[in-house]
Amino acid sequence: MRNWAGNVSFSAARLCRPSSLDELRTLVAGSRRVRALGTGHSFNRIADTTGDLISLAGLPPVIEVDSANRLVEVSAGLRYGELAGELHRQGFALHNLGSLPHISVAGACATATHGSGDQNATLAAAVAAVEMVTPDGELRVLSRTGDTAAEFFGSVVGLGSLGITSRLWLDIEPAYSMRQHVYDNLGHDQVLEHLDQILASAYSVSLFTGWQPDPVYQVWRKRRVTAEDDGGAEPVFFGATAAPVARHPLPGMTGDNCTEQFGRIGPWHERLPHFRMEFIPSRGEELQSEYLVPRPLAGQAIQALARISDRVAPVLQVCELRSIAADEFWLSPSYRRDSLGLHFTWIPDAAAVVPVLVEIERQLAPLESRPHWAKLYTLQTPALRGLYDRYADFERLLALRDPGRKFSNQFLEQCFTPR
Ligand SMILES: Cc1cc2nc3c(=O)[nH]c(=O)nc-3n(C[C@H](O)[C@H](O)[C@H](O)COP(=O)(O)OP(=O)(O)OC[C@H]3O[C@@H](n4cnc5c(N)ncnc54)[C@H](O)[C@@H]3O)c2cc1C
Known part of the structure; x- marks a missing residue:
């Protein structure tokens, strides 16, 4: 398996x-x-x-909208694609989605999975309450308000180590429509000079580059349709030109696998992800890593990568830059800091990729970059510990909630020492 x-x-x-x-x-x-x-x-x-x-995929699926309180109750094994379609049918939406709808709600929230957008925090930020199965099989509900709030913020992005999430209650809002425009050949100088305006130019923005010498970027802009929106988009965006055909972020892949482009209006859940539910997302043959740096240091991070582009490019399929708003989850890489995510889709060759990860981590270390928990990185525990203010609090919570370490595994044992 x-x-x-x-x-x-x-x-x-x-x-x-x-x-x-x-x-x-x-x-x-x-x-x-x-x-x-x-x-x-x-x-x-x-x-x-x-x-x-x-x-949890075999548990009865639950999608129960509470329109008065703007919440949806969801069974944890559901995938975002399954949830989003039904929510939309009932006239509601989530604030954001990751690049793919194929992932489970509980698994994505447990690892602080995120999409893009200056105002958009991680997907876990939509969680209002969570039900967990504790080591003795009891059910425990944690809510972001009230007596359990402190523990809630330590638990939602809990890497599966505090219990098994069985249900979540997520914030919803009225369904909205979006348009997606893709541009080619955004210059590196434009990115360095105008990064803030570029990332603020739409509800969700992604920049893709191959880190070739003299890098250029593809820009994906996802805008919410508003009353004032005339539907038009600039044919030229900071010198980049509107893509003439549907694009896929990865070179050599067809845009048919991706969500609709060219500014065509469509529902939120068919524009926010890059990849469509009915196709394999991304390429399939790949590895991934991601590092989040504080937004004020974004320019320095991009320059640091440009310096080592000759190491990165040979093992890279594509690199994506996204913005993520700060949140309050103790183990979230965007905990209390607006961030730039530097994501890498690698060739499927770990032996070739790992030395490059070491080099990237060396370059980004002065910028306090935090790795995505669910992707590949080489940082060891002492370094990780220094990156999170609430690391020790999380270790105390682990000791309290899973004293027998029933939910632990080798990965977690290397990271955390319950106190
Ligand atoms: C093609 C591709 C694109 C991606 N795009 C993005 C992206 O845009 N943004 C981003 O941030 N990440 C992205 N990721 C990473 C992905 O979002 C994370 O790996 C996420 O955790 C996957 O969810 P999953 O359901 O597959 O979790 P799994 O990989 O199955 O599990 C991840 C963790 O969650 C825990 N977990 C799962 N279910 C539960 C539960 N019910 N209760 C408690 N713990 C649970 C597991 O124990 C494990 O620790 C991408 C991955 C791929 C393959």
Whole structure:
């Protein structure tokens, strides 16, 4: 059994697929070691266990809209694509989505998965409350207000280490429409000079580059349709020109696999992700890494990468730059800081990629870059610890909520020492 990318073989003794909440609770209570598996889209061993791997995909799907309170109750195993379509049918929307709709809501929130947008925090920022199965099989609900608020902010981005999320309540808003425009050949100088205006030019903006010598960027701008929006978009954007055909972020791939472009109006969930639910997202044969740096240091981070582009480009498929708003989750890479995400889709050759990760981390270390928990990185615990103000608080929470380390695995043991 492998993850989506095929680079991780799970060492689980059993894969369990409970069909009811009671069955899930009994399984957890009776297990010595257990991990939840979402849709397996992580690139490292974060989801692995030597015990029982539990998929929640067989639990009855729940999408219960509470329009008065602008909330939706969701069963944790659902994928964003399944949730978003139904929400839209009922006239509602989420604030943002990642680049793909294929991932589970619980798995994405557990790792601080994010999309793009100066005002858009991580997907977990939509979580108002969460229900977790505790080591003894009991249910515990944490809410962002009230008595459990402090623990809530330590738990939602919890890397699956504090319990198995069984239900979430997410903020919703009235459904909205969007347009997506793609531009080619944005110059490196323009990016360095006008990064803030470029990233603020739409609700969600992504820049893609191959870090070739004298880099150029593709720009994806996703705008919300408003009453004042005339639908037009500049044919030239900071010197970049409107793409003549539908683009895919990865060279050599067809734009048919991607969400609609050319400014055609469509629902939020068919524009916010880059990739369409009915196709394999990205390329499939790849590895990924991502580092988040504080927004004020974004220019320095881009220059640092440009300095080592000759190391990066040979093992790179594409690099994506996105903006992420600050949030309050202790382990979120955008905890209390607006951030620029520097994402890398690599060739599927770990031996060639890892030395480049070491070099990127060396370049970005002075900028306090935090790696995406679910992707590849080489930073060790002492370095990680220094990057998060609430690291020790999280370790205390671990000791309190999972004293027997039932939900732990090798990945987490290397990262955290419960106190
Ligand atoms: C093609 C591709 C594109 C991507 N794009 C983005 C992107 O745009 N932005 C971004 O930030 N990331 C992106 N990612 C990374 C991805 O969002 C994360 O790996 C995310 O965690 C995947 O969700 P999953 O359901 O597959 O989780 P899994 O990989 O299955 O699990 C991840 C973690 O979540 C835990 N978990 C899963 N379910 C539960 C549960 N019910 N309760 C408690 N813990 C649980 C697991 O134990 C594990 O620790 C991308 C990945 C791929 C493959």
